Amino acid sequence: MAGASAILPRGAVGAIPAAAEAVRTAGTVRLEGLGKTYRSAAGEVQALQGIDLDIRAGEIFGIIGRSGAGKSSLLRVINRLEQPTSGRVLVDGQDIAGINEAGLVALRRRVGMIFQHFNLLSAKTVRENVALPLRVAGVPTAEIAQRVDQALELVGLTGKGGTYPSRLSGGQKQRVGIARALVSRPEILLCDEATSALDPETTGAILRLLKDINRRLGLTVVLITHEMSVIREICDRVVVLERGELAEQGPVWQVFGAPRHAATRALLQPLQHSLPEDLADRLRDNPRDPQDQMLVELGFAGKAVPDLARLAAIVGPGPLRLVLSQIDRIQGHAIGQLVLALAPSAPLEQLAGLADSTRIIGYVDSADG
Numbered sequence: 001m002a003g004a005s006a007i008l009p010r011g012a013v014g015a016i017p018a019a020a021e022a023v024r025t026a027g028t029v030r031l032e033g034l035g036k037t038y039r040s041a042a043g044e045v046q047a048l049q050g051i052d053l054d055i056r057a058g059e060i061f062g063i064i065g066r067s068g069a070g071k072s073s074l075l076r077v078i079n080r081l082e083q084p085t086s087g088r089v090l091v092d093g094q095d096i097a098g099i100n101e102a103g104l105v106a107l108r109r110r111v112g113m114i115f116q117h118f119n120l121l122s123a124k125t126v127r128e129n130v131a132l133p134l135r136v137a138g139v140p141t142a143e144i145a146q147r148v149d150q151a152l153e154l155v156g157l158t159g160k161g162g163t164y165p166s167r168l169s170g171g172q173k174q175r176v177g178i179a180r181a182l183v184s185r186p187e188i189l190l191c192d193e194a195t196s197a198l199d200p201e202t203t204g205a206i207l208r209l210l211k212d213i214n215r216r217l218g219l220t221v222v223l224i225t226h227e228m229s230v231i232r233e234i235c236d237r238v239v240v241l242e243r244g245e246l247a248e249q250g251p252v253w254q255v256f257g258a259p260r261h262a263a264t265r266a267l268l269q270p271l272q273h274s275l276p277e278d279l280a281d282r283l284r285d286n287p288r289d290p291q292d293q294m295l296v297e298l299g300f301a302g303k304a305v306p307d308l309a310r311l312a313a314i315v316g317p318g319p320l321r322l323v324l325s326q327i328d329r330i331q332g333h334a335i336g337q338l339v340l341a342l343a344p345s346a347p348l349e350q351l352a353g354l355a356d357s358t359r360i361i362g363y364v365d366s367a368d369g
């Protein structure tokens, strides 16, 4: 798409090939021993401490954590909306602490941002909203017109330039926010709960747009969200913050497949299905008679593959009921659980070879209802 390639930063065209990715440095963020303390009349709040983090060029990087964990503070030090109290923030290797006013303007151009509530100017049209950063930067009028057209095309809003924000849906407003961020040709896009005000369908469309932009422009995307499904859907890697500290980080499939920190497990809880109530109510610790069925959970943390043919072959002619199935495919890895109802004599050791973890949940008289 001509419009899209014309807005590309750094002269890149289309998707960034894997080989180029390895040498690309524009769009990196490094945090070294980062700390942030807020001081107010009410006292001190240590929002972040000792954060060491590398965000790679061209990746979609998620930041999660409970409310108050420090997510916004972390995001906002990257474009210096917040000044760290300690440690360093390096954008493309440059320490941004010492930059002057002109450097700050240049930094904000390289690091775009979109917001939960869009932050559009209601008295200005879509076109004027998107043009604003270029007007402030003194870009010639003809170039502004061209770049605004390209940005609107990129986000799927061609033809909406003359509309006022009040006439747009939430998803369209966020598209304007994205166009306004992209018009400055940033290397990094910060997204602060960008889909939290949107319904699930619109959220899906905005996520696809962000992923598309990330892939086509090679833009680094750093996003905060409280929706774990957003992380699962589009992020490459994720960091979990807990009380201002880094709890864990890694590729999404690893962190979601085998969460190591209690905070991560708590955050992922909404993604878990629990045992159906009818079975949970009848669950016992031990079998009472040979007809009882054993409920076994096979856990998949990204290494084993749910192989149903092998499963059936191992169980043989005995009972084999699928009670609960919750398998996601994240970055090509199977993540989740299968809960099976089997005869208590089923060969558990062999079944264990099929999964990353195996656990007997308990026994029920029958899983058939």
Ligand SMILES: Nc1ncnc2c1ncn2[C@@H]1O[C@H](COP(=O)(O)OP(=O)(O)OP(=O)(O)O)[C@@H](O)[C@H]1O
Binding pocket: 038, 039, 040, 045, 046, 047, 065, 066, 067, 068, 069, 070, 071, 072, 073, 074
């Ligand atoms: N300007 C400020 N002045 C004083 N305290 C602040 C300020 N901004 C944030 N804090 C405090 O710093 C801590 C971290 O806040 P932050 O907004 O970074 O967390 P968060 O993880 O983004 O939270 P949420 O998910 O609720 O938005 C919280 O205890 C918060 O109350």
